[in-house]
């Protein structure tokens with residue numbers, strides 16, 4: 001009993017790794033630009049297709065294919081940011097959010113035209129041999145994906161916390177005019193935030209596709225990421241780490257002990273309850289404001 | 292010469308509100324210059340036109356130009372002006388409240404060429420030398436500093452950018468007279484020690500006349516009076532005539 005619970009728990013936490021990555025992407029864009037980016041799911045889906053194409057059609061080694069997919073993800077994001085979002089600077093936030101929704105639909109449509117609508121499984125590139133922690137068994141794919149997610153998330157958090165660029169993003173998030181007056185090129189920060197989110201999304205998308213296959217609808221998993229972000233509090237990088245793993249765990253446990261029907265909405269019930277008690281989310285920054 | 296000049300400057304907010312009308316000023320290199328005037332006279336607008344912050348407030352230079360060391364600034368983005376050495380301490384402090392005191396200073400490093408760790412520390416120490424409170428609270432959240440301390444941080448942050456000209460908008464606003472005096476004393480010392488060019492906007496005429504060598508007075512968006520500290524008139528005259536001060540003082544003078 002206990003062993004089974006532990007096994008499900010570890011599987012759940014491991015599947016939360018992908019949520020963490022894509023939620024970090026949401027948060028970094030939201031912090032820097034105040035835009036809630038509904039195209040995040042499609043920013044995961046397109047690189048997953050590019051990865052599939054590079055591996056299966058071109059025949060690249062998976063490491064190269066991964067690099068191609070991440071680069072492709074960055075290019076897509078740059079097009080989105082430079083061609084679409086940048087023209088929208090200064091418009092009401094609602095408009096910007098609607099624009100990301102629209103961009104997401106367009107991206108889904110393009111993917112459907114090119115690759116069709118069936119779910120395609122990726123070639124195996126992650127070792128499948130299960131990993132044993134004592135006598136607890138973890139499926140190999142999941143274990144290695146989680147490790148990959150942890151490395152990427154860890155690298156991102158270190159970059160955000162300690163690099164010069166990280167300071168610029170945080171300053172812009174706090175007060176963009178002040179950041180600009182102090183010499184930060186705020187437009188460059190916007191671009192950087194989108195690009196970072198693009199990389200996070202690409203890795204998250206490929207990990208999601210490696211478990212569930214890829215289709216233009218892959219991006220819809222990003223909707224579960226909304227629960228993660230709301231729970232974490234829109235702006236908390238640390239909160240996302242905790243909330244992402246928690247939601248992953250909760251989904252798996254609910255799926256295992258109740259049913260798939262419960263799985264699809266129980267996380268949202270929990271999120272709603274938390275938000276009723278603490279509207280800024282569990283870890284949302286309480287703005288320090290003192291005049 | 293790296294003088295800062297404003298030539299025939301007119302500024303409009305949102306297509307309609309004229310805030311400045313044909314303002315011409317020179318802020319000479321190495322000097323402390325003061326800009327005074329009643330509320331709404333256009334003082335802050337002059338500083339915003341120089342630093343470029345107007346862009347963020349739907350303001351626009353309709354005629355005239357701003358130059359620094361002979362180079363026209365009008366169309367240069369704000370962050371590039373700050374990298375050229377223009378530091379703007381805005382009205383209302385604008386501390387990055389969720390970040391620490393130290394991180395606030397670090398952000399200003401973006402206005403200067405990349406620095407080594409040692410150099411960053413040396414500059415921070417210099418600022419903590421001017422404002423010891425900031426040193427004591429360097430790891431503390433900036434938003435929890437008192438108003439006066441936040442003003443010190445705003446000025447310290449500008450110093451951290453190692454500017455060639457510093458614009459300071461109402462440094463004394465809302466501060467106890469002693470703290471205001473202390474801040475001006477430090478500005479005077481920085482000006483004397485390093486020859487940093489400083490343009491202050493100040494409502495407290497006494498303070499301004501004590502520290503600035505040259506004074507401009509704005510009235511309804513125009514320069515109404517200018518001159519050196521010694522020729523421009525007494526504190527009472529200026530207060531009464533331009534700042535809506537006590538008129539009985541003028542009669543006495």
Ligand SMILES: Nc1ncnc2c1ncn2[C@@H]1O[C@H](COP(=O)(O)OP(=O)(O)OP(=O)(O)O)[C@@H](O)[C@H]1O
Pocket residue numbers: 304305308309310328329330331332333334335336337348349350382
């Ligand atoms: N962002 C803005 N949008 C519209 N009008 C503005 C804006 N900022 C300033 N103004 C107007 O421009 C004029 C000059 O304002 P400014 O802030 O430069 O005055 P000031 O001399 O600094 O006043 P104070 O002493 O009150 O700070 C005022 O009439 C003001 O209402």
Ligand SMILES: [Mg+2]
Pocket residue numbers: 334335336382460
């Ligand atoms: Mg003002």
